[in-house]
Each structure stands twice: as structure tokens, then as C-alpha cells.
Amino acid sequence: DSGVTQTPKHLITATGQRVTLRCSPRSGDLSVYWYQQSLDQGLQFLIQYYNGEERAKGNILERFSAQQFPDLHSELNLSSLELGDSALYFCASSVGVSGGAKETQYFGPGTRLLVL
């Protein structure tokens, strides 16, 4: 158990809908990262928040948005869903800000999204 929690575990929805994925980082971790894992693309970095502020953006679509709240939990909002958004969405956390540079990230169990 990494200490990172994600809800829900599974989500089935229809095209055009909006969903919210939730992540709670490990106790003491200030950074939260969101990743998308699809069969054809593998793992891709979406966005990072550090202590409530956006710190880095990756391949995140304009239909997607995220935020980190004062209690450090984070939400990833996906809107106008398309079939191609079906994927596993992982949240990870780390203590500091440099998640790619010399810092271990701890991954949550993921949310499996299926868009029909």
C-alpha cells in the first residue's frame, strides 16, 4: 500500500459526459501528479501540483482540468468525454517539487475509466 488513495476505482460513462477523479496523497507529500495510461500510448504525464499551485503541464487536453485543494487532495476533471479518453488514470505523490529529478513518486491504485 503506497498510502496514495484514488476514487473511484472504476468509472463507466457515456461520450459527452463529465467526470471527476479524486486523489489523496501520502501524508506529508506536497506534490500530486496525474498520469494517463492507455493501451497504445503507455503512461503519459498530464499535470503536477505542488502545495496548491500548478507546477508543470504535460500532454493534458483542454477538456481536462485539475486542481489541488488546501488539504492537498487533488481532483482531475474530464469533460466532453470521447471514446479515446478510456484509460487508466493514475495519481502519484512525492514530498517535494522535483518529481522527475531525483525524487521517488508513490502511485495510487488508479481509476479505470471506460467511455461508451
Add this chain to the structure above:
Amino acid sequence: KNEVEQSPQNLTAQEGEFITINCSYSVGISALHWLQQHPGGGIVSLFMLSSGKKKHGRLIATINIQEKHSSLHITASHPRDSAVYICAVGPNSGGSNYKLTFGKGTLLTVNP
């Protein structure tokens, strides 16, 4: 060309065999990570290294910065090692330091 290339894509071994998974990257990095993804989907960080070699139990990770290459070795493999092993790099390029770039993974199956 992907920034991170792994080989092989798939690997089948018999229990007890020595296993090597390779990772090559094309950018300057600050650190390289090896991750393990279990069949259920969960991801665990195995190693983070920026030089030399690290060992944890039956797992050994090495990196050659000059050649931009890393290897993950598993000694005395066991069926419970069956998983996808993913290499990821943290670039050493200013503002993008926070972003991990991932290889497509190596699916390892260890048969009893």
C-alpha cells in the same frame, strides 16, 4: 523516435533464470526510474538512480550516463516477478524537470 526505448517488449522466462531488461534514452537526464506494474494495474517504484548501480533483494539496476543506457536485472526469477517493468526518465532541462517520460514497458512472464 521515442525519448525512452525499452527492450525487449515481451520476455518469457523459466523460474530461476537471470533476466535483463534494457532501457535507452535520448535526452539528458537528472534521474532514471524503474517501475513495476502488477497485473492488477498498481505501480510500484523499484529504483531511482542517476549513476552507478543499486541493488534491492534480487533486483539490480545499473545506469551508464555516457551511453544513455540502463539495465534492470532480476536474479533467480520467480513467477511472482511476472509484471510490466517500466523505465522512466526525469529530464535535465530547466523547467521540465518535473516531468517523467516513460518507456512503453516490458511484459515479463516467469513460468514455474
